[in-house]
Amino acid sequence: MSTPSTLVQVTDLKVHFPIYQGVFRRQVGAIKAVDGVSFSIYKGETLGLVGESGCGKSTTGLAILQLQALTGGQINFNGQDIAGIDESQMRKMRRHMMMIFQDPYSSLNPRMTIGGIIGEPLSVHQIGTPQERAERVQELLRLVGLNPAFINRYPHEFSGGQRQRIGIARALATNPSFIVADEPISALDVSIQAQVVNLLDDLKKQFGLTYLFIAHDLSMVRYISDRVAVMYLGKVMELGSRNNVFDSPLHPYTRALLSAVPVANPKKERARQRIILEGDVPSPANPPAGCRFHPRCAFATQECRAQVPELRNLSTQGKPEHWVACHHAEKLA
Amino acid sequence: MLAYFIRRLLINIPLLVGITIIVFVLASLMPGDAVLAMISSDTPVTDDMIKMRQGELGLDLPLHEQYLRWMGNIIQGNLGYSFVSAESVSKMIVSRIPATLELMGVSLSISIILGLTLGTISALKQYSWMDYGFTVFGFIGISIPDFFLGMVLVFVFALKLKWFPTSGFITAGEEFSLADNLRHVFLPALALALVRTAVFMRYTRASVLEVLGNDYVRTARAKGLLQNVIILRHVMRNALIPVITIIGVNLGVLFAGSVIIETIFQWPGIGMMFINAVTGRDSPVIMGYVLLTSMIVLASNLLTDLAYSLVDPRIRYE
Amino acid sequence: MNKLYKVLSFVLLAVFLLSACAPAATATTAPEQPTAEPTAVPATEAPAPEATAVPEQPAASTGPAGVLRLPLRPGVTVGSLWTAAGRHLDEAFLSGLVAVKWTADGVQPMLAESWEMEGEGTAFIFKLRQGVKWSDGESFTADDVLYTFSIYANPKVGAIHAGKLADVVGYADVKDGKTETLAGVTKVDDYTVRVELSTKSPLFVELKVPFISILPAHILASIPADQLKGNDYWNKVVGTGPFVMTNMVQDQLVEGAANPNYFEGQPKLEKIVFQVYADSNTMLAALEAGEIDGMLYQGGGIPVDQVSRFEALPNLKVFGNMDAGLPTFLLVNLKKDYFQDVRVRQAMMYAIDRKTIIETVKLGTGSVSNTMFPGAWARNDADLTDYQYDPEKAKALLAEAGWDSTRQIDLQRYYTDQVNKDTVDAIASMLQEVGINAVVREVKSAEFQASVDDGSLELAYAANGQGLDPSLGFLVTGCGQRLAVGYCNEQVDALYAQGQASADRAVRAPAYQEISKLLNADLPKVWLWWEVRPVAFDTRIVGLAEHYTEQPLLMFDIPVYNEIHLWYTK
Amino acid sequence: MTRLLEVKDLKVRFRSDRTIIHAVNGISYSLDEGGSLAVVGESGSGKSVGMLAIMGLIPNPPGWVESGQALFKGRDLLKASEGELRLIRGKEIAMVFQDPMTSLNPVLPIGLQLTEAIQTHLGLDKNQARERAIEMLRMVGLPNPAQRIKDFPFQFSGGQRQRVMIAMALTCTPSLLIADEPTTALDVTIQAQIVELVRDLQKQLGMAIIWISHNLGLVAGVVDTVLVMYSGFIVEQAPVDDLYEHPRHPYTLGLLHAVPKLDTENQERLASIDGMPPDLRKPIVGCPFAPRCPYRQEKCDQQTPPLFEVGPQHQSACWRWQELSKISTFGEPL
């Protein structure tokens, strides 16, 4: 592992959804879905982005691809700032950055054939002749493990797992360098999940892809990611290599999260001590002051209530970076 | 929520203005005017007199001035005076609206009671002969024009069977009595009710079926509740929510749609007033009626939303 | 005798107008000097007629005892000031100075006990009945008469019968707005009124006065004339008629209770109810169901195709062959150049198989007409061309006239009853047969009037009465007449003036026969037939049936005194 | 221990368009009083349908119980009338469903939804029922129960709603609680809260529990016995430790190996079970798992394997169960 080069640099990303009220629809507040998130994704790596529902992880993914209007922040892709560039320029960029979606049912246009769906990125970006595109579509089908003969079929003739493969083939069509995978397996059955994850992994190796892998399934994230970022209420709480984050988590939230995951081993399960978090995630329209996790944190102090903890790198020189946003991370380590 | 309704009310204002402008223009396009319409068969009328009367009524002004004049009066709460009878339009409306409301009320009650009951039974006995029977009835109901139905009802129930009077509000020459009045309202109400019964029935059936498939109905059954409690408390309560919208929409439609039936049954409501006004080219009355019905349609939409929010605690209008 | 005829014809005229069915009829006529303003007289739609009812003969029937229930058309409930149909309400609630006798042979005293003519008809002195009370208890006096005459003449009121007072001295000043008081009507004493006329008008009392219902000055005098219409008074009329208005709901019903102080004696009926019907089928159904007691001109009488149906009802007495004396014709707009050639109009006469239509569609009712005067003495049928059905001839005439058979001709019809619809359809198809591409269009009366007004009219199926005695009418085909629509023949006007100059029929007949001949040849209208209007009433009401039996003429909408106070229920 | 529930050869069918879906194809199992059982399987495996069938909650049409017995305390629930079942439901057997959002009636306050069952089964009056409801809500850890009882479901968070559901299920202290994927719709931290809660309550109240889940990990710590279903068949059934340590069916093995382990570094490639579950619209011939099974033999295609006794209380429906003991990873050749 030599010095990795950055493919995507996200700085202080904010996505707020305004709340309107009153007779004249004035804006009275905002849901701060993503509220100042920064991280980088290195070429060739998989960055896992985990968190519970509503923490802003999917919005982050959409915002990076400019599929969601930003409220603030920069996104640097391959040396170019793409935050807020105009639509037509962005459209040209899109061949390099693709997305895989969560819902295998609604992410494929039911009125288009598989060939049409997979070939669309090619025609949109005017890559190749129609003939070449048709060949490419078949090649892609083969690549994701589907019969190239299916080219004229419609999505409704396929199962969830197969559709997810079609979605992957579409994302790969233009040979992108970066793919955002937004919960690509959460809608699938266990036995199918493994197929898709393995496929993603194989493709990454084969084409040197870079993934942002968004998921709430921690074990899957650990399996597939090189580095992991943990989000809570629109903020990154912890970011580091997967082993660091999973084996020696520094943030109390990460710890609670990890301890909540059941393990398929009855003996370990029975013996394990869980950290049970009290209460629920607060509303992102009105997040707690200070550290956003403090109302549920066993270690919270006055400082946590008042002061927003910065995301700090706690690793020593030469070791992989390990960022954490907790005032007491050192004590917990 | 209050803000939402105020906002809705405000939005309705330009809507009403637009509607009145269009109707005003249309009404003025109708061939003939109130004065010509009033010319009577046995009376010699001179062109001078016609011109004079037209001048009195402002019919000789440019159209936009006539409209502004009318609008100005509306703002002061004055709906104007009938060209024909010189009665105040608001008084005419006020005196006729109870009859229309009664007709609507009875007809709506019939269709709601029948529609909801039959629809629910149909859904609960899905695929039974009753279900099929009601469904076919429903389709027939929405396929028969109400005026035709009205004619047939008069023929069968009033002329042949003599169960109900042919027309009118009460029996001519008798003191008002509720029983008598209800006998009169029945046939027109029925003629108006059939279509809506069918519509409500189909919506209720679909809605109940959908609710029956919901998890919370399964929960209720899993709790061991009595079937009746499940149907009334859990199923109906939820199934009614979409049905309310349909009822609300029909409220407005019914109000504006009773015109033909009121005429056929000589029901002295605002629908008949409107038809007479169209015939007599009595534009203040036409305008008053259109303004009223549009407002009622808008109000019933608003009411529907309100009812919605009452029945469904989840709804909070922002 | 003259009077009788005059009255009769008058009656007829009025009737005709309303006639025809449901909606309106057009019509015209009115006793006015043709000179005066061109009066046009169209009919209106929703003509509402109203009623007087009629009944008679005992029979089993339902219906509340002592109550007379009559149908009324909507929009007519304001009294006779503004709509002719208000006449029927006036008959129940108001009285005139005189009224046409129910036998139609002259006028009889009402609020005027007697009257005298000065000169050869230049002034009249009315002696008023004393002791008559308004229904609010006030006494009726000459002031009421003065007020009433002035108010009828006042243009701000817009009374339809204003023209009846055109001969009264001072009328022009009132009409021009110079004053609101009719100078020619003066009070001699509390019970004597003098009316001075500007021209000799010997028939003033018989022809004009019956149309004026006396109104209570003590209530209305303080109301500005332009606010009279729509005044609350009309919803609770205070009058001198046989009934006292007890309830009035616009376009729904009008009710009255017997007036115990009625000067002719307390009515035998306890109550009278006018029930309003907007739809003629509804009205017929109500009659059939026994919900009302009569069907006269209200709703157009009984459609001829339904006569047998109503005759079968035991409680109804149906007069199925009532001659309405009403000439029906196609109104042709002679201002259109393509109608100016008389051969075109002749062609239409030949194209329409009138006999067959009468025998079939009209179920044998009515008779062919070839000119406008219904009274046989006023025309000499032997002189008239009878235009026997001859489509070939029609085609030939059209060819000669250079008729363009591709031209679409708009044929208006404002009648909506089945027989008239079928009739007009039949006419249209016969015209099409010979190459006149007439397309039927159903219109509202206002629309028809407007088309006359703006000259867009082409053809219309219409009827209007000229009266059995032409002297009583005014010449609807004369120059300057509203419904002549382009026909102006000074010879006809001169003859008409000649006919008006004498009271002797023997003198007048040649003039009128000459007019008939001219109109038969010139064809200002395409003559079709004389109408029949069946009427019916419930036999539980005893009253007027004898009248119908004796006198096969319809008289409604003129102030015939029906003696309602003598009617009673079985 | 007494036998609480004994299900024998249960078959459930559904009609869809013109075909019949073979949802549950003859399953048998039993549960003792106070015992705990997990039914594990993927979507469409018939795990929920099997339970609903016992409760008489299969919507008919389109579904029906084709055959079988479900003896609850000796009475066959499948033969019980609706009236008899009604007395058992909610009182003797309670259920908690997957999605607390849709399983609670959205337009009724939760108090009413709790008390109606109490009043129905315990004959308490309104006030007593309310007291009982508040007590139950307190027991499941809902803050401020007395106030919140008037609130509507949408005013609660997902976790709280599931607590309400549990309170509702337990109001009549049933002897059997069927938890149908009660945590699937919840976030992992909330899931942990609920699992903990149910486990505590089971101990506290001594009821038997059937836990339906698709997550082998989740049930590992909460039940005694695990039953694995596939395409409407039970393919393996064993005491919990035995099942995880010595799976004797390729499908169980595959499931276990298809999920990465959270607590291990650098794992090898996940075992992936190729293909898809069979189409239940067609009758299944042979072993239902055969088409996806790396160890398939000719016999597997032709004959449906019975449940073999492969160890103490351990059964597996695989013709090659004996050989399976030799492999440690799914997919590795035999």
Place this chain on the structure above:
Amino acid sequence: MTTTIAKLEKIRPESLWSKAWKRFLRHKLALFGLSVMAVLLFTAIAAPVLTPYSPIKQDLRNLRKAPTAEHMLGTDGVGRDILTRVLHAGRISLSVGLVSVSISALVGIVIGVAAGYVGGKTDMLLMRLTDMVMTFPSLVIIITVAAATGPSVYNAMLIIGLLTWPSIARLVRGQFLSLRTQQFVTAARSIGVSNWEIAFKHIFPNTISSITVAITFGMATSILMEASLSFLGLGVPPPTPSWGNMLRDAQSMNILEGMPWIWLPPGIMIALSVLSINFIGDGLRDALDPRSLL
């Protein structure tokens, strides 16, 4: 490679439409409706050759004759053959239905797409316009407009079309708004498809099935409206027969009672055609149910 592509797919793919068609064919009422409609359409189109009579030509010697072998449904008040008129009326009534529903669909789709696709202020304005037209007491407007412009077949078509588009506009807009949130639309954006293409290639085709259903029901509504209009004398003007104006000719009690052959046929035709279109609509709705397609 070319040849391989051609050969690869041997199995004919089942398009959504063919799938929907199969589902439709299973709907008994819909099939019934379709066959009735087919018969009605056929008889309407072939009317001139099916009967020897003219729908307009009168025979005054044969008025109001009860059905005979010669006139199978009898004759009307001017001796026209009822059967002939009913069949010819079908041409008018059905084409008024078709044309007005086409106008309604065209306007509705254009406005709905514009509102749903452009959004923002345009959407606001268009929806207010839609609300306005929806709020119009439609019968009132119809009566007023018909009285103003005079009855004609074309006016009837226009009036009905111009008053019924709002429901389609709302439907289309609603579909646009809901489809816009579907992941396949985000997916299309993510691969760089232009907004225009998203609207017309991705979203619009997905609204077609609902539009089809709405149009079908709209057709039923239009036929009923034409009947009402003509019944009031505001629609198709005589002598051209339409079912509505034939009924208008049969309002009097003696015809109702004694001459059922005059009013029953048009009455039945209205009910039958509306009924069968409703059946078809119901079948289409089930067959095209988006839930069954995804």
